[in-house]
Amino acid sequence: MLLTDLLGTRLPVIQAPMAGSQGSRLALAVCEAGGLGSLPTAALGPERLEEELKALSRVSTGPWNVNAFCHTPPEQDAEQLRAWHKALAPYYAEFGIDADAVPSGAGREPFSHALADVLEPFRPPVVSFHFGLPAPDLLKRVKSWGSVVLSSATTLEEARWLEEKGVDAVIAQGLEAGGHRGMFLTHDLTTQMGTLALVPQLVAALRVPVIAAGGIADAGSAAAARALGADGVQAGTAFLYCPEADTSAVHRQALQSDAARHTALTTIFSGRPARGIVNRLMRELGTLPPEAPAFPLATAAVAPLRAAAESRDSGDFSPLWAGQNTSNCRQQPAADVIRTLAEPF
């Protein structure tokens, strides 16, 4: 089945959901250009989400996608949190932040029936998940709306698991990808594969369409994905500098600097490995510090440092999510990125 037939889009190009860096504005621009625009829900409360869904569902040019995380929230571990606060203590002191007043909230909510209640009236044409899939009853509920269901796989095992559970297409997330690794059957980072190795293995093993993600930034890399047998591509980083994205000033600055040539997987900003441009906090704490609590509990303790640093125009404490190829990050409309990525298809 053609990916465009499955999704109902004109072009087999998906804009990757990027919580914190975009909302309906970018998604709409992508949809209008013939791609699949995505709305990340992880960082929105129910009211903002409803507003964004209203904006998105007004689109008349084609389908759109809503993305949700589906992790199992961890138990709060007081000792681990203490260790994390201790690791960050020198920075609290540097910025004059009262360490005792730093909150320890969760930050990101997994998909739930409460979230499904908000989505249901809008019957999203496509729903994509990250970190596996929600519980069977929740997945059934989403499918009952007629939504096409996507999720990311980082290994052959994950791809087979997703197909078995009934996803309509699999996003093959290669190691080059920016943001959170979608890995969910293992925590072992050595299992993670480059896009060029991952995509053909999934294409050979699956019956459902495979969407290549990770390092897809321009016409050449999209053509490479096609040569690997992918039915379409998903790109994120290439949209971060678009005027329709809500990427912060420090993030945009980093994307355009030489620093963008060095990204790393880090657990510092959320507790799960995610790829971002290496900055001061990653350099000084190490990218995968043992003190970082489980996802998403690492977030809250870093948030006040991030806010304080950003108010001084510094991205030293911000998650500067980016993939391993930022060379096409420039001031261009999202429609141009979509057109470029669709060329080879």
Next chain:
Amino acid sequence: MLLTDLLGTRLPVIQAPMAGSQGSRLALAVCEAGGLGSLPTAALGPERLEEELKALSRVSTGPWNVNAFCHTPPEQDAEQLRAWHKALAPYYAEFGIDADAVPSGAGREPFSHALADVLEPFRPPVVSFHFGLPAPDLLKRVKSWGSVVLSSATTLEEARWLEEKGVDAVIAQGLEAGGHRGMFLTHDLTTQMGTLALVPQLVAALRVPVIAAGGIADAGSAAAARALGADGVQAGTAFLYCPEADTSAVHRQALQSDAARHTALTTIFSGRPARGIVNRLMRELGTLPPEAPAFPLATAAVAPLRAAAESRDSGDFSPLWAGQNTSNCRQQPAADVIRTLAEPF
């Protein structure tokens, strides 16, 4: 300049040098099929090397390549070696090996004037280096023979460095590649990029031809490399199961098993990160144990364990080098692999 014009080959496909798994037999088969066959010198003494060079230089169908490492040998660090032997002690006990009798030799020699003395009479058409380049006088000597000089880059910085020092083409070694990472300007593994992200950045920045390596295993991945702008490809893993390779029985067995789906970078077998199929020693010691001494000093202490295990048909202690896509490892002549990889060019 076309890569085939530079190399003098019929096809822009290079068989990656794989010390320990092949000699002149595989290289000759590749040359006869129109590709560039490579002879790894790292594991050969001067006499074996001369024999192999005689065999290779008899080839009348085209040029051939000799590969050498050019690391700086480390100082022996007695304390580090003690820690390494201690980490391996339980395994020595398991196999009844006298730990005090285990040698602590170097294992692999870097390129030197002595090695150049052996090469010079044969005037190798192509010489490729790993871990950077030899000292300027040595490089000059190699170039004086008219040899085309190649080396591997794993980052944009390394690629620029190599071009500046005068290499004729750069091998872009993506993270998917099996065997030793060619990294030489940094030890930081987070700098290492997937092939899909690395190749286009090198193609955009360099004037010399770029050869894609890492995850190149079949016609689709070779076509992807071409789409990324590569002038040619280098593949290793795809040749490991060929009858002309000298791949060990335990290695061949691992390549054909489900275990081959999980490779990792490990310093266990040499001291430098190299990608191999995860086996018992890697699982139990961790893939990057702090006790492993600097390259190539880790090798000697593991060698007797490897020999003992292999004599029992076990690859638990062997370096099972492989890239992240072993799906094309099968009983086929090297000529078939070359033909397949050359298809898209």
